[in-house]
Amino acid sequence: MNTESVAVTPEEHFQDKVNREVKIEPRDWMPEKYRQTLIRQISQHAHSEIVGMLPEGNWITRAPSLRRKATLIAKVQDEAGHGLYLYSAAETLGISRAEMIDQLHSGKAKYSSIFNYPTLNWADIGAIGWLVDGAAIMNQVPLCRTSYGPYARAMVRICKEESFHQRQGFEILLTLSKGTEAQRRMCQDAINRWWWPSIMMFGPSDDASPHTAQSMKWKIKRISNDELRQKFVDVIAEQVKILGMTLPDEALAWNEARGHYDFGTINWEEFWNVISGNGPCNRERIAARIAAHEEGAWVREAASAFAEKQRQRSGGKDEKAVA
Amino acid sequence: MISDKFLYTLFLADNALILGHRNSEWTGHGPNLEQDIAISNIALDLVGQARNLYQYAAEQYNNYRDELSGLITSPAFNQVQGPIDEDDLAYLRDVNEFRNNLLVEQPNGDWAKTILRQFLFSCYQQLLYERMKQSADLQLAAIAEKSLKEVLYHVRWSGEWVIRLGDGTEESKRRMQEAIASLWKFTGELFIAASFEKALASAPTAPAASTGAPGSPMETSLAGLVPAPESLKETWLEKVAGTFRLATLDMPANSWMQQGGKDCIHTEHLGFLLAEMQYLQRAYPGSEW
Ligand SMILES: [Fe+2]
Ligand SMILES: [Fe+2]
Numbered sequence: 221m222n223t224e225s226v227a228v229t230p231e232e233h234f235q236d237k238v239n240r241e242v243k244i245e246p247r248d249w250m251p252e253k254y255r256q257t258l259i260r261q262i263s264q265h266a267h268s269e270i271v272g273m274l275p276e277g278n279w280i281t282r283a284p285s286l287r288r289k290a291t292l293i294a295k296v297q298d299e300a301g302h303g304l305y306l307y308s309a310a311e312t313l314g315i316s317r318a319e320m321i322d323q324l325h326s327g328k329a330k331y332s333s334i335f336n337y338p339t340l341n342w343a344d345i346g347a348i349g350w351l352v353d354g355a356a357i358m359n360q361v362p363l364c365r366t367s368y369g370p371y372a373r374a375m376v377r378i379c380k381e382e383s384f385h386q387r388q389g390f391e392i393l394l395t396l397s398k399g400t401e402a403q404r405r406m407c408q409d410a411i412n413r414w415w416w417p418s419i420m421m422f423g424p425s426d427d428a429s430p431h432t433a434q435s436m437k438w439k440i441k442r443i444s445n446d447e448l449r450q451k452f453v454d455v456i457a458e459q460v461k462i463l464g465m466t467l468p469d470e471a472l473a474w475n476e477a478r479g480h481y482d483f484g485t486i487n488w489e490e491f492w493n494v495i496s497g498n499g500p501c502n503r504e505r506i507a508a509r510i511a512a513h514e515e516g517a518w519v520r521e522a523a524s525a526f527a528e529k530q531r532q533r534s535g536g537k538d539e540k541a542v543a
Numbered sequence: 544m545i546s547d548k549f550l551y552t553l554f555l556a557d558n559a560l561i562l563g564h565r566n567s568e569w570t571g572h573g574p575n576l577e578q579d580i581a582i583s584n585i586a587l588d589l590v591g592q593a594r595n596l597y598q599y600a601a602e603q604y605n606n607y608r609d610e611l612s613g614l615i616t617s618p619a620f621n622q623v624q625g626p627i628d629e630d631d632l633a634y635l636r637d638v639n640e641f642r643n644n645l646l647v648e649q650p651n652g653d654w655a656k657t658i659l660r661q662f663l664f665s666c667y668q669q670l671l672y673e674r675m676k677q678s679a680d681l682q683l684a685a686i687a688e689k690s691l692k693e694v695l696y697h698v699r700w701s702g703e704w705v706i707r708l709g710d711g712t713e714e715s716k717r718r719m720q721e722a723i724a725s726l727w728k729f730t731g732e733l734f735i736a737a738s739f740e741k742a743l744a745s746a747p748t749a750p751a752a753s754t755g756a757p758g759s760p761m762e763t764s765l766a767g768l769v770p771a772p773e774s775l776k777e778t779w780l781e782k783v784a785g786t787f788r789l790a791t792l793d794m795p796a797n798s799w800m801q802q803g804g805k806d807c808i809h810t811e812h813l814g815f816l817l818a819e820m821q822y823l824q825r826a827y828p829g830s831e832w
Contacts, residue, residue, distance in 0.1 A: 270576070277571035281564060284823035284832040285630045286597070289567070290590045296570050297583040304576050342823055342832075400830050508572070516574025518718070519654045522711025529710065 238439050243369035246312040254438055257431065258368055259313050260329075261440065263320045266306035268332035269299045270324075271505050275339040276348060284342055291388055292345060298381045305377060309370040325510050333491070334417050336499030343396050343403075343410035349389015351411075351418035351456065357382045358452045359422065367439040390459065397463040404465075411460070412468045419483075420491045422449035428488075450480055457481045545610045547739040548680070549603045550642060551769060553632065554739070554805055556596035557643035560633055561813070562664060563589030564820060565651055574654055581700060585661065588693040595686045597629035604632075615640055619825055630832075634824035638814045642737075645804040646729040648813040655708055655718035659726055662701035666782050667733045667775065669694045674770035683768065702786050709790025719792055731800025734776040740805070744771040 228236070230249045237244065244250055273296045280296065283289035307317045323329035334352050339345065360382065363375040396407040423445045426432055435441035453472075460467055471484035493499070566586035573579025604611050605626040615621070620635040646664055651657045672694055675687035708715040736744065744767065787794050803809065823832070 273571035273579075280567045280570055281819050282823060284634075284830075286560075286590060286594045286633055288832055289564075290587060290594070293567050293570060293583055293587050293590065297580055297587070300571075300576050300580045300583070304580075307576075395831055398831075400827065402827055403830055512572040512574070515653070516578075518712070518714050519574035519578070519708070522708050522715030525715075526707040526711040 235437075238367045241365075241367075241439075243372060244367050245369045253434070254440070255313050257435060257438070257440060258371065259310055259315050261435075262306055262310040262313075262371055263315070263323065264330050264332075266303045266310060266320065267324045267329055268335065269303035269306060271331045271335045271509065272352075273299050273303075274505055274508055275335055275337070275501070276345060278339050279342060279345050282342070283345075288345075288392070295349070295385055295388065298385065302378045302381070305374040306371075309368075309374045312370045321513065325506065325513065327497070327506070330495065332421060333494040333499060334421050335505060336494050336502045337413065337417050338501050340413070341406045341410060343393060343406040344414065346389045346392030346396065346407070347410035347414040349385050349387075350393055350459075351389075351414050352421070353382050353385040353389060354456065355418045355421040355452055357386060358448050358455075362442040362448075365439075365442060393463055393465075397465060407463065408465050411463075411465050415467050415469070416487065416490075417494075419449055419453060420486060422446070422452065424488070424491070453481050453483050544739075544742055545603070545607045546614060547742040548768065549600060549607075549611050549614065550737075550739040551743055552596055552600040552603065552683070554642040554737070556593045556600060556632070557641045558647050558664070558668075559589045559596060560593035561641070561643045561816065562647035562661075563587070563593060564816060565647065565649075566657070566661070568651055569657065578654075582657070585693075585697055585700070588690075588697070592686070592690045592693070593633070594629055595689070597632045599682050599686065600632055601627050601629055619828065622828060624829075630824065634821045638809060638817050639807045641809065641813060641817070642805050642807060643813075644729065644733055645801060645810055646726060646733070648804070648810060648816060649726060649729065650812055652722065652725070653718055654704075655715065656722040656725065658701050658704040658708065659719065659722040661697060662705050662786070663726060663730055663783065665694055665697040665701055666779055667730075669698050670775040670778055671770060671772075674775070678768050680768045705786050705792070706790040709787070709792040716791070719790065723792065723795055727795045728799060728801045732802040732804060734772045734779070735802060736772050737805035740769065740772055743767075743769045 231251060234244070234248070234250055234254075237248075244254075276292065276299075277296050280289065280292050283292050307320060310320060311317060320329065324331065334355075339348070357379060360375055360379050364372055364379055366372045366375065393407050393410075396403040423429055426444045426446045429445055432441060432444060436444070457467065457472060457474075469484045471482060473482050475482045494502070497503075563586045566582050566589065570579065570583045570586065573582055615636055617635060617637040617640060619637075620627075620631060623631050623635065644664075646660060649656075649660060669691070672687040672691045676684050676691060678684040678687070705719065709719045710716070784794055824830075
């Protein structure tokens with residue numbers, strides 16, 4: 221293509237690619253705000269995966285059967301893997317993992333607020349899989365087509381595993397729902413506590429969402445918060461019937477005219493409070509991340525000191541440490 | 544004896560479960576993401592091995608209930624109706640019925656201690672499984688063979704970390720040396736036969752295709768089914784000493800060895816671990832999860 225004869229700005233050229241669904245790659249020119257938006261979004265997503273390991277990790281040592289224990293370890297380990305892919309995707313935009321982790325620890329970077337809620341009974345592990353991984357999938361499937369190549373490719377891998385997590389979560393609840401009276405109570409209790417936070421995961425309403433319009437134009441975001449939320453409510457309102465449980469919303473009702481479920485008003489005051497640090501577990505979550513990082517410092521130092529010694533011993537030729 | 548093989552299978556299973564459980568305590572808290580994934584992976588391997596072994600133990604128990612039922616006296620276990628399964632063995636036995644080695648129940652401590660515990664145990668487990676895969680008991684042989692691939696990786700991974708930490712910084716070396724000081728005394732019992740091991744190991748292991756087929760243990764001579772633990776000691780010591788040498792770590796002088804795990808006399812730590820692990824099964828008996 222001869223671009224010299226056509227007077228296009230880099231910005232126009234970029235937008236043209238986006239419009240034609242050509243993926244933007246790390247070496248391509250991109251608007252600085254596009255880069256910043258992506259760094260913010262991808263790192264926030266990576267942090268969510270990592271912080272999300274904590275509420276579920278809580279139950280690994282208490283999982284009620286060996287099979288559940290194994291699948292829960294595998295699930296939490298998957299989330300660590302998601303964090304890795306996403307940190308790598310963000311690194312292609314010119315930020316290091318260490319910087320991103322510092323931003324998480326300092327509170328500068330956010331993570332999904334859902335993980336500031338506590339896991340109080342075993343059914344919470346099922347509810348998280350079904351509702352939280354479920355909401356994440358709803359959010360993330362459109363991201364498999366997001367305009368930035370490395371992010372889109374990371375999301376394809378992640379979405380496959382997330383849908384597996386969701387099925388496992390639902391299966392935990394299904395087992396409880398067919399169990400004893402005490403187990404059914406656990407199940408309903410977990411749904412009651414996780415329902416509202418999970419529909420908050422789609423973020424503020426479109427009219428209160430500052431970044432939506434620009435992100436849609438750049439095709440970072442492809443479907444609006446409210447549309448995704450509605451889709452999620454419609455799916456879950458049906459699935460909860462299979463469990464013989466209810467969602468804690470009296471306003472929930474099928475609306476024939478709209479072809480969707482109506483649902484009650486979200487408590488946005490709670491949403492903004494949890495985001496800004498006042499959730500039940502914000503402090504514990506960050507404290508746990510910082511503790512792991514700080515207690516790991518001597519290990520990371522030892523590993524690099526050893527790698528350096530190896531390099532010197534081999535006269536700098538063999539870069540490969542025993543990693 | 545039927546009961547010796549049952550106890551031996553439990554002993555193997557308990558080792559795998561308790562160490563897997565300990566490692567899983569790291570999940571979400573590792574020194575970096577890559578190592579968090581690695582230690583969780585080892586946890587997963589070990590829990591998987593434990594499941595295979597408990598399933599086999601449950602099969603033995605269900606087939607020879609009359610001979611075996613006296614061996615487990617915990618009230619929770621004895622309330623189980625009908626055939627038992629892997630979870631009944633893991634969740635309903637009391638602490639004084641677990642036969643794992645003291646080494647695997649020791650708390651994680653820091654990364655050095657966790658790594659060393661894994662290395663000391665995995666080296667032992669490798670030698671044990673390499674011999675056990677030739678056992679005339681085809682199920683034990685199959686489990687050993689299947690697990691060996693994983694165990695070889697555990698040995699390599701933990702051995703590399705022992706070297707890296709021993710020969711890393713001053714601090715990492717000090718921490719490794721402390722880990723050795725706290726764990727070494729639990730390695731002795733790995734190589735001292737408990738009564739059930741003596742009974743099973745008292746003849747050389749001979750691969751035999753037809754004997755010991757699953758479901759027919761009564762007709763099988765059980766002697767020589769498993770390696771005598773004493774016979775693994777020298778190779779184990781060589782491997783550990785070799786790795787310590789590369790890691791510039793001092794081998795401990797011969798010291799007092801604490802025994803008891805295989806005879807169900809544990810350190811204080813195991814009771815807490817089980818209280819946490821077993822509480823749901825105990826609090827809601829007879830439930831499906
Ligand atoms: Fe994830
Ligand atoms: Fe997930």
